[in-house]
Amino acid sequence: MLRFLNSILIIILLSTAAMGQSKDSLAARPSYLPTGIRIGTDIISLIRTQTDDSFSGYEFNADIDFYRYYLAVEAGRWEREFNAEEETYANSGNYVRIGVDINFLLKDPDKNMFFFGMRYGRGTYSEQLSIMNDPVWGNVTTSYTNTDVKASWGELTTGLRVKMWNFFWMGYTARYKFALNTNEPSGFVSYDVPGYGKTEKETTWGFNYQILFRIPFRKSEVRKLPD
Amino acid sequence: MLFFSLAMGSCLDEPDCVNLSNGFIGISFKKMFDEKADTINFVSIQSVESDSIFYELAQATAIQLPLNQYANQTSYTIEEVYHENFLVMSYAKSVAQFVSEDCGTRFIFSGLEFTDHDFDSLKIVTNFLSNSVQTNLEVYRCPRTNLVKVAFRQLTDTEEEADTVYLENISADYPAFFFIPSDTLSVINLPLNQNALSTTFNFNFKDGSSQAITFTYTRTLWNEFDAWCGTLTLFSELASTISDFSEIEIRKDSIHDPPLTNVAIFK
Numbered sequence: 246m247l248r249f250l251n252s253i254l255i256i257i258l259l260s261t262a263a264m265g266q267s268k269d270s271l272a273a274r275p276s277y278l279p280t281g282i283r284i285g286t287d288i289i290s291l292i293r294t295q296t297d298d299s300f301s302g303y304e305f306n307a308d309i310d311f312y313r314y315y316l317a318v319e320a321g322r323w324e325r326e327f328n329a330e331e332e333t334y335a336n337s338g339n340y341v342r343i344g345v346d347i348n349f350l351l352k353d354p355d356k357n358m359f360f361f362g363m364r365y366g367r368g369t370y371s372e373q374l375s376i377m378n379d380p381v382w383g384n385v386t387t388s389y390t391n392t393d394v395k396a397s398w399g400e401l402t403t404g405l406r407v408k409m410w411n412f413f414w415m416g417y418t419a420r421y422k423f424a425l426n427t428n429e430p431s432g433f434v435s436y437d438v439p440g441y442g443k444t445e446k447e448t449t450w451g452f453n454y455q456i457l458f459r460i461p462f463r464k465s466e467v468r469k470l471p472d
Numbered sequence: 473m474l475f476f477s478l479a480m481g482s483c484l485d486e487p488d489c490v491n492l493s494n495g496f497i498g499i500s501f502k503k504m505f506d507e508k509a510d511t512i513n514f515v516s517i518q519s520v521e522s523d524s525i526f527y528e529l530a531q532a533t534a535i536q537l538p539l540n541q542y543a544n545q546t547s548y549t550i551e552e553v554y555h556e557n558f559l560v561m562s563y564a565k566s567v568a569q570f571v572s573e574d575c576g577t578r579f580i581f582s583g584l585e586f587t588d589h590d591f592d593s594l595k596i597v598t599n600f601l602s603n604s605v606q607t608n609l610e611v612y613r614c615p616r617t618n619l620v621k622v623a624f625r626q627l628t629d630t631e632e633e634a635d636t637v638y639l640e641n642i643s644a645d646y647p648a649f650f651f652i653p654s655d656t657l658s659v660i661n662l663p664l665n666q667n668a669l670s671t672t673f674n675f676n677f678k679d680g681s682s683q684a685i686t687f688t689y690t691r692t693l694w695n696e697f698d699a700w701c702g703t704l705t706l707f708s709e710l711a712s713t714i715s716d717f718s719e720i721e722i723r724k725d726s727i728h729d730p731p732l733t734n735v736a737i738f739k
Contacts, residue, residue, distance in 0.1 A: 327570065327572070329570075329572070329573045329575070329577070332577055374568055374570050374577060379541075381522055381538055382521060383522060383524075387542055389568045431567060432565065432568070433567070433568050434567055436569060445571070
């Protein structure tokens with residue numbers, strides 16, 4: 246697993262280095278001063294809250310540019326409830342992800358963005374499993390509870406950010422999530438971690454579709470290729 | 473492309489609901505003297521913690537019994553035709569994990585110990601609990617040395633074949649237990665009285681008729697398994713001295729376990 250992740254990292258870093266070797270790198274040194282901040286929300290979470298009885302949640306996103314690198318922060322909350330026959334599982338919690346995206350569309354005058362990136366995610370949640378009846382052992386009203394469980398994980402991300410009109414942007418982020426670590430006490434294994442998802446496999450994936458507003462600080466420099 | 477390959481590869485499949493928990497113990501039944509599988513006629517298996525009845529009127533050489541995930545001990549009363557035994561198991565409290573709306577919750581057990589039992593002999597194969605069917609315990613029973621197998625036969629024009637009798641009940645001249653699997657039968661095992669030199673059995677048939685048969689035999693004491701079974705009595709030189717049946721044929725004059733046909737009765 247570690248070797249596999251290392252390979253991904255190397256590919257990303259080599260891609261970054263290769264792009265850095267393009268002709269325009271011979272031009273003036275790039276400015277690392279931020280030109281604006283983008284703030285938005287994940288509309289998939291909002292739609293799921295309305296359409297999926299087992300889900301309720303929201304997520305906010307923000308990023309700020311430092312030349313081709315974007316510091317990204319995402320924070321959200323989700324609650325889930327699953328009702329099996331004679332059993333109910335429910336959780337709720339908050340999460341935050343922080344990381345860096347690398348823009349591969351450097352020359353776009355609108356600063357549209359195709360990126361690869363990484364995130365470190367942390368979440369705090371509580372969960373409860375209630376069992377009302379058992380087919381073998383009869384009426385057993387039992388509940389298992391985990392409170393204030395801490396979780397952490399890593400993500401590889403990719404996606405787009407496209408300027409739609411003036412300050413209004415849209416985009417998506419696809420996430421490959423891995424290395425989940427939770428500290429729930431023994432006796433009740435977590436089923437679903439807010440911000441991560443179901444825990445039954447070592448890796449999982451996620452997808453966000455965002456609407457964003459960009460607040461510019463200053464005009465971005467558009468560099469021209471030398472003749 | 474690479475990223476999307478990764479993402480698709482990690483797609484969550486809906487879990488298979490079968491064998492998610494490891495909360496079953498496997499018990500296989502064997503005969504002490506040849507260590508071969510023993511077919512048990514179960515009346516029922518019950519746990520005091522449950523109303524469920526397992527293996528009710530069933531025949532098996534191996535069984536799987538669930539552990540109680542809401543306690544750290546499970547006990548069973550295993551009633552079979554010739555014996556009733558108990559088995560007590562303890563373990564660490566199980567770990568619960570919700571699996572899905574379809575599958576519900578799975579429970580993972582560990583630290584299994586066989587705390588108490590009253591079987592003749594028992595061998596722990598493994599304390600490890602698995603999601604798949606396995607044998608944790610081998611239960612060995614003492615030899616049954618007093619069961620004479622009686623077959624009801626009839627003669628046709630060309631050959632001898634099994635006869636079916638409609639039996640109301642059987643009694644003996646001593647307090648004995650009879651396992652009558654069905655009221656229509658062709659063979660039956662009859663327990664000889666090990667405290668006497670002869671045993672008389674009375675057959676009461678559904679047509680209202682009654683017929684009796686008396687067996688005589690020689691007894692020999694046998695101590696090979698005395699550590700588990702005490703002193704056993706072997707029966708030989710089996711003979712039928714008195715009978716209401718039209719014809720009786722002794723086919724084996726010593727007792728085997730499992731029983732082989734000792735006597736053919738032509739009703």
